[in-house]
Amino acid sequence: MKIENKLKEFVLDIYKIKYPNEEKFGIQSQIRRSSLSILLNIVEGNGRQTKKDYLNFCYMAKGSLFETMTLLNISYELNYLENPFYNLLVSDLIEVNKMLYGLINYLKSKI
Secondary structure, three states: OOHHHHHHHHHHHHOOOOOOHHHOOOHHHHHHHHHHHHHHHHHHHHOOOOHHHHHHHHHHHHHHHHHHHHHHHHHHHOOOOOHHHHHHHHHHHHHHHHHHHHHHHHHHHHO
16 A cells, blocks of 8 residues: 555544544644645655656654654554554554655655
8 A cells, every 4th residue: 555545544533532522722723734644745845847846845754653653652642542543543653654654764865
């Protein structure tokens, strides 16, 4: 599966998380933006002229990935996520991280 497809599924799952109303402009907003940022940085980088530009966008995506993982952990600790769904999201994010790591190494070898 392509990283973009995996990330699209992940983002859609993030949007399914039910947060309390007081988190609408807090964690809910931030985790949606950070997860979407992973995907959008990879897609935008792929549309750039050079592999070096693409690589830079992949590094930005990696930062957003770690931000998303932290927000997932906080959401779980605040009991906003049930254990099975949390485990699924973490597993998916770990898989995306491996795919992104592979993409970064490929791009580095082509520069």
